[in-house]
Amino acid sequence: MECGAALEVPSRGRRPRYCSRSCQAKAYRARVAAGATVTRAATADPERSLTVDAIVQAAIDVADAEGAGALSMRRIAAELGAGTMSLYRYVPGKEELLVLMVEEVIARQSARTPELTGWRERMTAVARNDWELYQKYPWVLPFVTSPRTVLLQNMSEEVEWSLASFEGFDLTPVEKFQLVMTVTNYTSGVGLLMANDREQRLNSGVELADWWEGPGREIASEVVVSERHPQLSALMAAQPGIADFDQAFEFGLARVLDGIELLLDGR
Incomplete structure (x- = not known):
């Protein structure tokens, strides 16, 4: 007996531990409050427990x-085999949960490297670190x-190092922050x-x-007419759209940093 109430003992089957469903629920909540772990459903690995870390990783997956x-709590629960x-x-x-997911993936990689001291080296590292993060986890954007x-x-910690x-x-x-934002917003x-393409x-x-x-x-050929759009026509002939996101990113990043360098030369 879990609650002290008298229980009817059936002639067959397992002896009951609770006098009612409410009594069972009350005992369950007490065990959770005392720090008991909640195991996964029987269809999952019984050795693993349902934890914040497990939920966050399942959501990332x-x-x-x-x-x-x-992403929904129902979908994540299904991934874990839990209710x-x-x-x-x-x-x-x-x-x-989304906040915890973002915190987790940011913690997995960092641009902060002690040997990087120059502003251009650091901001290049920041941009490339963000770019890699977005390639791995585009849902953080x-x-x-x-x-x-x-x-x-x-x-x-990343923002402090960047500043x-x-x-x-x-x-x-404020100007320091705006320069950091110029690089990170570009990235x-x-x-x-x-x-979006993914x-x-x-x-x-x-x-x-x-x-x-x-x-x-x-679609483009219906809009772009060589006589009216000679520049676009030349572009379409050479390379329609973005052929290589990595190449486009690196080209633009170098131009952004060149512009910042012109500003800093006068400071």
Whole structure:
């Protein structure tokens, strides 16, 4: 007896431990409050427990494979072989889970390298680190590109290191931040192009180069007329669309840094 109430003992079968469902639920909540772990459903590995880390990793796996649009507490629970409501004992909701996901993937890689001291070296490392992050986890882009993004612990360390790149120049704190934003906004802008193409590729199964050689070129040919658009016509003949996101990113990054260098020469 778990609650002290008298129990009816059946003539056959297992002896009951609870007098009612409410009594069973009360005992269960007491065990959770005491720190008991909640194991996965019988269909999952019984050796593994449902934890915040396990939930976050499952959510990352779903977002990586199916895109951010597939994220839901129900979908993540299915990935873990657990009941949907059981997740809420560890994570209040989807928005809070997304914060934990972003914090986790940012923690996995960092641009902060002690031997990088020059501002251009540092900002190149920051941009390339962000670019790699967006390639691995494109679903982070809507979070990091929001002007109301919560400044996470790992993110704050990266921003502090980036701002220190411009130490020694005659710049205000706001100007330093604006220079960092110039580089990171450029990177996230190209990252959004890449992420959108990835989403469309997942939905259609068609690679970007194949799309440009087929429907893309056909649509463009209806709009671009050589007599009216000689520059666009030359571009379409040479290379329609973005053939290589990495090459486009590196070319633009160098130009952004060149512009910052002109500014800093006078400071």
